[in-house]
Amino acid sequence: MKPVLLVDFGSTxxxxxxxxxxxxxxxGTASSFTTVQSDINEGxxxxxxxxxxxxGVGEYAETYACSSAAGGLKMIAAGLVPELTVQAAKEASLxxxxxxxxxxxxxxxxxxxxxxxxxxPDIILLTGGxxxxxxxxxxxxxxxxxxxxxxxxxxxxxxxxxxEECEEILxxxxxxxxxxxxxxxxxxxxxxxxxxxxxxxLKKIVEGEGLTKAMELVSGIIMPTPSAILEAMQLLSGGHGxxxxxxxxxxxDLGGATTDVYSIAGGKPASVKIVYKGxxxxxxxxxxxxxxxxxxxxxxxxxxxxTARIASDAGLTxxxxxxxxxxxxxxxxxxxxxxxxxxxxxxxxxAAVETASIRHAxxxxxxxxxxxxxxxxxxxxxxxxxxIVLTGGALIYSDHVDRIGSYAMGxxxxxxxxxxxxxxxxxxxxxxxxxxxxxxxxxxxxxxxxMKREISYYGD
Amino acid sequence: xxxxxxxxxxxxxxVHAVGNKILFHAFTAAGFEVINLGVMVSQxxxxxxxxETGADAIVVSSLYGHGELDCRGLREKCDEAGLAGILLxxxxxxVVGKQPFEEVxxxxxxxxxxxxxxxxxxxxxxxxxxxxxxxVM
Numbered sequence: 316m317k318p319v320l321l322v323d324f325g326s327t328x329x330x331x332x333x334x335x336x337x338x339x340x341x342x343g344t345a346s347s348f349t350t351v352q353s354d355i356n357e358g359x360x361x362x363x364x365x366x367x368x369x370x371g372v373g374e375y376a377e378t379y380a381c382s383s384a385a386g387g388l389k390m391i392a393a394g395l396v397p398e399l400t401v402q403a404a405k406e407a408s409l410x411x412x413x414x415x416x417x418x419x420x421x422x423x424x425x426x427x428x429x430x431x432x433x434x435x436p437d438i439i440l441l442t443g444g445x446x447x448x449x450x451x452x453x454x455x456x457x458x459x460x461x462x463x464x465x466x467x468x469x470x471x472x473x474x475x476x477x478x479e480e481c482e483e484i485l486x487x488x489x490x491x492x493x494x495x496x497x498x499x500x501x502x503x504x505x506x507x508x509x510x511x512x513x514x515x516x517l518k519k520i521v522e523g524e525g526l527t528k529a530m531e532l533v534s535g536i537i538m539p540t541p542s543a544i545l546e547a548m549q550l551l552s553g554g555h556g557x558x559x560x561x562x563x564x565x566x567x568d569l570g571g572a573t574t575d576v577y578s579i580a581g582g583k584p585a586s587v588k589i590v591y592k593g594x595x596x597x598x599x600x601x602x603x604x605x606x607x608x609x610x611x612x613x614x615x616x617x618x619x620x621x622t623a624r625i626a627s628d629a630g631l632t633x634x635x636x637x638x639x640x641x642x643x644x645x646x647x648x649x650x651x652x653x654x655x656x657x658x659x660x661x662x663x664x665x666a667a668v669e670t671a672s673i674r675h676a677x678x679x680x681x682x683x684x685x686x687x688x689x690x691x692x693x694x695x696x697x698x699x700x701x702x703i704v705l706t707g708g709a710l711i712y713s714d715h716v717d718r719i720g721s722y723a724m725g726x727x728x729x730x731x732x733x734x735x736x737x738x739x740x741x742x743x744x745x746x747x748x749x750x751x752x753x754x755x756x757x758x759x760x761x762x763x764x765x766m767k768r769e770i771s772y773y774g775d
Numbered sequence: 776x777x778x779x780x781x782x783x784x785x786x787x788x789x790v791h792a793v794g795n796k797i798l799f800h801a802f803t804a805a806g807f808e809v810i811n812l813g814v815m816v817s818q819x820x821x822x823x824x825x826x827e828t829g830a831d832a833i834v835v836s837s838l839y840g841h842g843e844l845d846c847r848g849l850r851e852k853c854d855e856a857g858l859a860g861i862l863l864x865x866x867x868x869x870v871v872g873k874q875p876f877e878e879v880x881x882x883x884x885x886x887x888x889x890x891x892x893x894x895x896x897x898x899x900x901x902x903x904x905x906x907x908x909x910x911v912m
Contacts, residue, residue: 395826398823399824443827444828444829445828445829448829449828682788685839685841
């Protein structure tokens with residue numbers, strides 16, 4: 316037996332998964348409540364004690380961890396044109412598992428720089444210009460950032476022809492040069508920037524105060540939790556070696572404060588008659604809805620679809636729905652127990668899944684031209700994607716996950732949305748996706764095997 | 776010396792893709808770096824692409840007769856977006872019906888286009904004009 320401990324340091328829970336890589340199986344899972352105030356090491360110790368009780372194993376051959384504690388990896392992205400390099404910078408940051416605090420387009424002003432100082436992100440991603448393209452913008456922005464008070468690491472991934480000049484301008488700061496996120500107009504090149512972002516994250520966490528002690532336990536990989544989930548989804552979708560994956564998928568992580576949507580799919584137009592508009596989309600894409608979440612952001616859900624719909628889905632009156640929503644806002648740690656709360660939670664989850672999946676997927680628009688009708692697609696076409704994977708604490712208590720998942724599929728309410736038409740719904744019941752993403756770095760076969768066994772599906 | 780950069784595309788709701796491909800190959804072969812936006816290009820897309828790539832010229836094609844409507848205001852938007860003075864060309868079947876080309880030309884010049892090309896213009900004519908205007912030997 317070779318027990319490998321996988322830890323996910325969250326802001327409210329420390330979750331642990333124990334896997335045996337010799338036998339290729341899951342040994343157990345345990346989690347422990349942690350608060351911002353309480354020591355994160357305590358949470359880990361508690362979770363490990365529970366694991367030992369469950370499995371009898373208290374020693375680990377290896378330990379890997381991901382973290383979204385203390386708000387996760389916070390980034391600011393700056394670029395030139397909003398739809399082009401700013402969008403590319405956003406894709407790069409989100410795909411690296413970051414939370415984007417703010418984006419800036421065109422030239423930074425002095426007050427922008429003051430704002431950045433105030434926001435104090437972990438990393439700034441500075442982009443602008445295609446290779447050989449615009450120079451003025453990124454050089455101007457580098458100059459502005461050189462006036463920043465705080466020493467925030469800057470990843471420069473813009474026009475390669477002025478990277479060295481950027482470095483000179485930012486002399487004395489932590490600057491990391493990197494390949495352009497958009498070397499040619501419309502082409503994304505986000506992996507090199509993501510690699511540097513993850514390395515910086517590791518460094519920050521290791522140096523950071525709260526986790527230093529816990530990190531002594533960890534043997535290697537550490538990454539932002541969303542990044543681990545993205546890796547797990549990629550493995551589950553694409554398979555490894557001889558072992559096939561489940562194919563293209565859309566994944567939804569329904570959290571208390573935000574809802575993350577992932578798609579592992581090409582999403583190119585299905586026919587030559589469809590004109591594609593906008594920046595190329597990454598094959599593995601992540602979007603974050605900061606206003607959609609089951610507790611901290613439940614008002615955002617109600618605003619997105621209307622309280623009336625939540626009420627009718629939950630079979631409650633509007634007044635009662637309002638009451639319950641207010642109560643949940645006040646008592647965020649309430650675990651739904653009684654019937655009414657469960658129904659409300661299901662309705663909220665369904666609305667969250669619907670809203671977040673619509674925002675993630677592309678759209679197709681019918682356009683009438685003098686030559687007849689034609690179609691314009693923007694974003695990813697996920698209509699032929701056959702798998703929807705659901706994860707997130709909010710789903711653990713629900714008995715209607717299949718129904719909630721079906722809200723990620725295209726319906727009459729959103730005729731222009733390119734969401735999956737007909738898909739099988741998979742549920743991460745044991746909440747192991749992030750852990751499997753960590754495990755996949757060294758033991759992809761084991762991680763894939765465990766996911767295929769443990770993540771259950773509800774027919775199609 | 777760096778290659779001169781052109782942003783090209785077919786404007787409006789026009790889906791004529793063949794001429795666009797021919798121009799892309801002809802301009803590339805003539806030594807330009809060509810950023811091809813394809814068909815159904817909005818004014819904003821030309822401008823965004825020109826800013827990000829630091830383009831030297833925008834070459835607009837239109838085949839379906841609605842060019843006059845589609846092109847209106849492009850020069851003003853370029854000025855507004857910080858692309859003042861960028862070279863603007865337009866060519867194709869740019870107006871409705873058969874109109875005297877001299878008048879058409881005048882109207883498009885008044886809209887701020889530096890050069891206006893009628894139907895059936897060979898790519899070489901445009902290439903020579905570009906070389907002259909951009910000072911390429």
